[in-house]
Structures are given as structure tokens and as C-alpha cells.
Amino acid sequence: MARRSRAAENQQTQVIEIKQLLDTFLERVKKDDLREQVRSLVPAVHALRDLGSGLVKGEDVRSARDRMLAYLLKYPKTLIDGDELMVVSGIGEWARRVRELRVQYGWTIYTGATLTEVVEDAPEIVDELEAMLRMKDFHLRPDQYVLMNVNQDREAALRWNQLNAIRKKPGGVKAKLLEYLRLNVGHVVTGEELRYLAKDNKEWARRTRELRTEDGWPVVTRMQGRSDLSVGAYLLEEDRQAEVHDRNIPDPVRVKALKRDKFCCTYCGWSRNNLNPDDPRKFLELHHLVDHVKGGANELDNLKTLCNVHHDQVHAGGLVWNGDEWYEI
Ligand SMILES: [Zn+2]
Numbered sequence: 358m359a360r361r362s363r364a365a366e367n368q369q370t371q372v373i374e375i376k377q378l379l380d381t382f383l384e385r386v387k388k389d390d391l392r393e394q395v396r397s398l399v400p401a402v403h404a405l406r407d408l409g410s411g412l413v414k415g416e417d418v419r420s421a422r423d424r425m426l427a428y429l430l431k432y433p434k435t436l437i438d439g440d441e442l443m444v445v446s447g448i449g450e451w452a453r454r455v456r457e458l459r460v461q462y463g464w465t466i467y468t469g470a471t472l473t474e475v476v477e478d479a480p481e482i483v484d485e486l487e488a489m490l491r492m493k494d495f496h497l498r499p500d501q502y503v504l505m506n507v508n509q510d511r512e513a514a515l516r517w518n519q520l521n522a523i524r525k526k527p528g529g530v531k532a533k534l535l536e537y538l539r540l541n542v543g544h545v546v547t548g549e550e551l552r553y554l555a556k557d558n559k560e561w562a563r564r565t566r567e568l569r570t571e572d573g574w575p576v577v578t579r580m581q582g583r584s585d586l587s588v589g590a591y592l593l594e595e596d597r598q599a600e601v602h603d604r605n606i607p608d609p610v611r612v613k614a615l616k617r618d619k620f621c622c623t624y625c626g627w628s629r630n631n632l633n634p635d636d637p638r639k640f641l642e643l644h645h646l647v648d649h650v651k652g653g654a655n656e657l658d659n660l661k662t663l664c665n666v667h668h669d670q671v672h673a674g675g676l677v678w679n680g681d682e683w684y685e686i
């Protein structure tokens with residue numbers, strides 16, 4: 358007969374104890390003293406908690422936070438109920454520890470609330486999320502969690518300090534979002550961070566989109582052709598705002614124009630696949646052939662994809678569109 362492991366034996370003992378404690382509780386219920394009933398349930402609740410917190414094992418699992426992390430890492434890209442984390446953590450304040458894992462330790466853990474707001478703002482993403490979470494009819498509760506990425510972001514602790522400094526300042530949500538993104542040019546930040554900055558106000562997603570569409574900041578997500586970014590990741594590509602006349606392009610038109618041009622500069626053919634530290638070409642922009650302010654429409658026919666270098670050249674007058682192609686003058 359196979360020997361039962363010590364852990365299983367322990368569990369067996371714990372369960373027997375809990376049963377006994379519940380029996381005692383039942384005895385108390387027969388008497389009518391409420392206080393006695395409550396007090397007799399306390400040891401059973403503690404014992405159940407111990408049973409749950411003993412489920413996740415491992416050498417580097419020492420704290421409640423470690424146990425929740427180990428559990429999330431075992432089931433990445435999976436919808437986890439907060440109640441499950443409560444069981445494996447064995448502590449009452451588990452939700453605060455999850456936030457620490459996310460913002461101080463850099464684990465990309467999304468809440469149902471944030472993912473729902475990401476989808477509300479960019480409904481195109483819903484199919485991908487449903488596929489990832491193996492679910493139909495997207496619906497997440499705020500108290501559900503998903504570990505989006507099994508790799509830790511080691512710069513998160515530094516950003517946590519920035520986040521808190523900016524969060525405390527007076528001023529509107531959009532200004533704070535922009536300040537934070539500009540401190541992290543070229544680095545991915547998460548929707549959870551932006552939401553925290555906005556003090557959990559759901560307008561964070563719309564305001565972040567406005568920075569791109571209305572204000573012309575190159576804030577990109579997966580939906581702007583950056584398939585290397587995960588759902589809910591945001592990145593300010595460069596610390597520069599588009600020319601006034603190249604702003605106000607609605608997201609669906611922007612994406613269509615980029616796709617039509619195959620995410621390449623229409624002059625030199627540069628794409629993100631050619632990204633190279635020695636090359637001044639860093640990102641793609643959209644240019645209006647007829648200036649927006651002069652009545653040029655935010656429509657496909659009036660938009661051309663250009664790399665930042667050639668876009669600058671166009672605005673400096675060195676590159677002209679003749680109706681068919683660009684020519685240098
Ligand atoms: Zn170019």
C-alpha cells in the first residue's frame with residue numbers, strides 16, 4: 358500500500374478537527390445564547406483558514422502573498438475568483454496583498470473591473486479576451502483576477518513611487534495620466550496603474566484614449582497595431598505631440614489607415630520590425646495630405662502613414678505627395 362504523504366495526513370487530521378469543532382458548534386446552537394454560538398464557531402473558522410492556506414506549497418512560499426502569487430502563476434491567463442485567493446492566502450486582508458503584488462512587485466494582475474473598462478473603451482478587444490479566458494459572452498465581476506503575464510516587471514517598484522507622487526497632486530485625471538506616461542516613455546505601463554492614478558475612476562480609459570486621438574500623443578495599445586503589447590498594456594512611444602492638424606483622428610480610422618499601409622512608412626517602408634537603436638526612425642504617425650485645419654477630412658483618403666523622420670521631412674517641406682507617390686524636393 359502506498360504511503361500517504363505527510364501533507365495528506367495533516368489534511369486528514371485538520372478535517373477531523375474541523376468536523377469536531379462544527380459538532381461542538383451544533384451543540385451550542387441548541388442552546389440559545391448567541392454569543393456562545395458565535396464564539397464556538399471561531400476556532401472552526403480559523404481551522405478552515407489553516408486548511409486553505411496549507412494547500413499551496415513550495416520552498417519559496419512563505420507568506421500569504423507568496424501563496425497567492427504561486428496560485429496565480431499556476432493558472433496564468435485564467436479568471437480567478439477573489440474567493441479563491443482568500444482561501445489560499447488564509448488572511449482577511451488578501452486584496453491589499455494582491456495590489457502589492459501588482460504595483461510594488463510588478464506582476465501583471467488585472468481585476469475584472471479594469472478589464473471591463475478596457476473593453477468598454479475598445480470593444481474590438483473583446484474577442485481576444487474571450488479567447489484568452491476561454492469564455493463566451495464577456496462578463497467579468499470586479500472581484501475576479503487574471504494574471505496576464507508570467508514575467509515580473511522589475512521596474513514596477515520605481516513606477517509605484519512615481520504613481521503615488523502624481524496621484525496626490527491636484528489637477529485633472531488626464532493631466533496626471535499624461536505626466537505619468539511622459540515619465541515612462543518607451544516603457545509599458547498597465548491599465549491597472551493608470552486606473553490607480555485616476556483613483557479608480559473609470560474615466561481613466563477614455564482619457565487615455567483622448568490623449569492619443571484628440572491631443573496627438575503617441576499612446577499605443579495592442580489595437581494600434583502593436584501586437585507585441587498585451588491586452589491592457591499602454592505605451593507612450595515618444596515624448597512628442599503630433600502637429601495640431603494631425604490630431605483628432607478617431608481610433609477606427611487610425612487603425613484602418615495603418616492597416617491599409619501595412620504598418621509601414623509610405624515613403625521609406627520602415628516598420629517596427631526594423632526598429633534599431635541607431636536608427637532615428639522610431640514610430641509611425643499619420644499625416645493629413647490636406648491639413649485638417651484647412652478642411653482636410655479625417656478619412657482614409659486623406660491620411661498617409663509615415664515614420665517620424667519622414668513625417669518631419671514632410672512638415673519641413675522636403676517631401677511632397679503628388680497624388681501617386683512622395684517625391685523629395
Ligand atoms: Zn519613412
Ligand SMILES: [Zn+2]
Binds near residue numbers: 600643668
Ligand atoms: Zn503631418
